[in-house]
Amino acid sequence: xxxxxxxxxxxxxxxxxxxxxxxxxxxxxxxxxxxxxxxxxxxxxxxxxxxxxxxxxxxxxxxxxxxxxxxxxxxxxxxxxxxxxxxxxxxxxxxxxxxxxxxxxxxxxxxxxxxxxxxxxxxxxxxxxxxxxxxxxxxxxxxxxxxxxxxxxxxxxxxxxxxxxxxxxxxxxxxxxxxxxxxxxxxxxxxxxxxxxxxxxxxxxxxxxxxxxxxxxxxxxxxxxxxxxxxxxxxxxxxxxxxxxxxxxxxxxxxxxxxxxxxxxxxxxxxxxxxxxxxxxxxxxxxxxxxxxxxxxxxxxxxxxxxxx
RNA sequence: CGCGGAGUAGAGCAGCUUGGUAGCUCGUCGGGCUCAUAACCCGGAGGUCAGGAGGUUCAAAUCCCCUCUCCGCAA
Numbered sequence: 001x002x003x004x005x006x007x008x009x010x011x012x013x014x015x016x017x018x019x020x021x022x023x024x025x026x027x028x029x030x031x032x033x034x035x036x037x038x039x040x041x042x043x044x045x046x047x048x049x050x051x052x053x054x055x056x057x058x059x060x061x062x063x064x065x066x067x068x069x070x071x072x073x074x075x076x077x078x079x080x081x082x083x084x085x086x087x088x089x090x091x092x093x094x095x096x097x098x099x100x101x102x103x104x105x106x107x108x109x110x111x112x113x114x115x116x117x118x119x120x121x122x123x124x125x126x127x128x129x130x131x132x133x134x135x136x137x138x139x140x141x142x143x144x145x146x147x148x149x150x151x152x153x154x155x156x157x158x159x160x161x162x163x164x165x166x167x168x169x170x171x172x173x174x175x176x177x178x179x180x181x182x183x184x185x186x187x188x189x190x191x192x193x194x195x196x197x198x199x200x201x202x203x204x205x206x207x208x209x210x211x212x213x214x215x216x217x218x219x220x221x222x223x224x225x226x227x228x229x230x231x232x233x234x235x236x237x238x239x240x241x242x243x244x245x246x247x248x249x250x251x252x253x254x255x256x257x258x259x260x261x262x263x264x265x266x267x268x269x270x271x272x273x274x275x276x277x278x279x280x281x282x283x284x285x286x287x288x289x290x291x292x293x294x295x296x297x298x299x300x301x302x303x304x305x306x307x308x309x
Numbered sequence: 310c311g312c313g314g315a316g317u318a319g320a321g322c323a324g325c326u327u328g329g330u331a332g333c334u335c336g337u338c339g340g341g342c343u344c345a346u347a348a349c350c351c352g353g354a355g356g357u358c359a360g361g362a363g364g365u366u367c368a369a370a371u372c373c374c375c376u377c378u379c380c381g382c383a384a
Contacts, residue, residue, distance in 0.1 A: 041384080240314095241381070265347070286381045287314035291321070298334050299322030 001184065004079040004099070005057075006030040008046045011169045012085040015106055016051055018173035019083065024180070026057050028077045032088050033061045070095040081183065083176065084138065093140050101183055103138040106172045108165075110134060110150055112198035115143035120168060121161040122201035125226030127218065131155050131164055133172045135179040137190055144198075146190035149179045158248055160228040209234040211244065213259035213309050217276035221247050224278070235259075235270075235308045237285070242308070245290065246281035253277055261306045267293040270308055 003024050005016050008031050019026050029052035037044040052059050060073055071094050074082075082103040084091065096103050109119035110132035123131045132152040136145040151171050155164060182188045209231050211220055224233040224247040233244045256262060256271030263269075269277045284290040285300065 036384085039380090039384095243381090284380085287379095288321095289315090289380060295321045295335085298320075301322095301334085 001025065001080045001101075001180075002027045002078060004028045004030065004074065004077055004082045005048070005052070005085075006082060006087040006091075006103075007048045007085040008032045008088045009086055010047045011108070011165060011172070012048050012087070013051050014169040014173040015083070015085050015176045016048060018177050019180075020055050020057075022177055022180075026052075026055075027079060028058045028060055028073075030060045030062070030073075030087065033063060065089060065095055066092050068094065071098055074098045081180075085172065085176075090142075091138065096138055096140065104148065104176075104179060104183075105136050105138045105143070105145065106176050107134045107136060107143055108132075108168050108172065109201065110152055111136060111143060111147055112193040112195065114201040115198055116201040117203040119201040120165050121204055121226055124155060124159065124161045124164055125222055127222045128155055131168060133168055133175045135175050136193075137188075144193060144195070146192055148182065148188055148190060149175050151175050158225065158246075160225040160246075162229040204231060206231045211235045211309060212273075213270065214273035216274040217249055217272040217278050218274075220272050221249055221278050224280070232284075237261075237302070237306070237308055240286040242286070243284040243290070244280050245283065247278045248281065250277050250279045256305075257307065259307045259309045261302050261308055262304055263297050263302050265294070268297060268302065 001024065003019060003026050005012075005019065005026050005028070007013075007016060007029075016026070016029070029048060031046045031048040031052070034043050034045045034049070036042065049059050049061070062069055062073065064070075070092065074095065079099045081099050081101040082091075082095075084103055084105045086106075086108075091103060107115075107119065108131070109115070109123060110130065111134040113119075114122055120131060130152050132150055134147055134151075135149040136143070136147050139145040151174065153167060153171060179188075204227065208223075208227060211223060211233050213220070213235075215223075220233075224244050227233045228245055235242050235244060250269055253262060253264070253269055255275060256277070258271060258273045260271045261268060262271065262277065264279070266279070268280045268283065270280060271277045280293050282290055283293045283296050285296065288296075
């Protein structure tokens with residue numbers, strides 16, 4: 001079976017490798033064009049491109065698939081199936097219909113919940129108990145296709161989006177291979193999504209970073225882990241930005257006003273709106289490196305009672 | 310050449326303006342106190358102060374010049 005793989009970020013690397021290791025004939029890899037990255041704006045190829053090239057798979061980085069541009073490329077590759085994992089572009093209908101088995105997408109949520117761009121982050125942000133990966137048969141809607149296989153996993157209480165991302169990419173690779181076995185054996189049992197239960201996971205942006213300390217400790221904890229590794233929860237200290245990482249909920253440390261800092265032996269605790277507090281285990285002050293908050297306090301003492309934000 | 314912060318002991322920082330034998334908090338090692346301790350007390354080790362046999366000077370972590378690296382903002 002000839003497969004065209006379509007994906008861009010790290011999340012899409014493990015599934016691609018799984019295809020290769022399981023002997024599938026990956027005849028081409030579609031990925032986003034190289035983009036400038038970092039302060040120096042170095043032109044960087046997306047992870048999937050790197051992996052594909054290492055395995056001598058032809059790489060395609062079209063700016064658009066619309067107006068028949070995408071199909072034009074498929075006509076040469078003649079895939080039986082397209083596998084799409086976090087590709088980052090909308091596939092037009094003529095493209096979806098081209099391969100014999102259509103296009104199968106690996107999505108980082110338990111559909112129909114969290115359709116869209118940032119399902120993993122949103123599920124951490126919302127404090128969900130479970131996350132998962134769904135394989136689906138793509139249709140013209142956004143993550144609306146029939147579900148082929150679902151795998152769930154429990155979200156750990158201190159897990160960040162980045163942590164969960166790494167776990168789900170592994171699960172995603174497994175789900176993909178299992179789904180392909182079903183395809184090959186003609187055992188697929190597509191299940192329609194219940195649109196009435198669907199939710200949309202919008203892309204994250206930097207405006208979500210500032211912490212509102214009047215929220216509950218649990219909500220703030222979810223924000224800190226959900227926005228890690230990007231865009232990262234942030235507060236203000238001495239007029240400068242302070243990024244917050246690796247929080248945990250603490251109890252029995254007394255009372256304080258929302259945003260009130262409490263320097264502790266093992267790090268920086270901050271009181272929240274519900275009277276509880278979060279312990280911030282790692283911070284990054286403007287212009288400084290990321291470090292343990294206990295280390296930060298050694299060089300930049302914060303008086304008890306200082307209000308953050 | 311987008312704006313800005315920073316490189317000093319294992320860690321986090323001060324010292325630089327007003328040059329003159331390197332300091333704080335923590336860790337570490339040894340000892341003491343204690344039923345006990347991540348607590349407390351005493352003592353010790355540990356630094357070519359990012360690099361340039363650079364410039365100024367009697368003397369440079371500190372002033373001037375060049376290079377490298379890290380980071381925040383903006384994209």
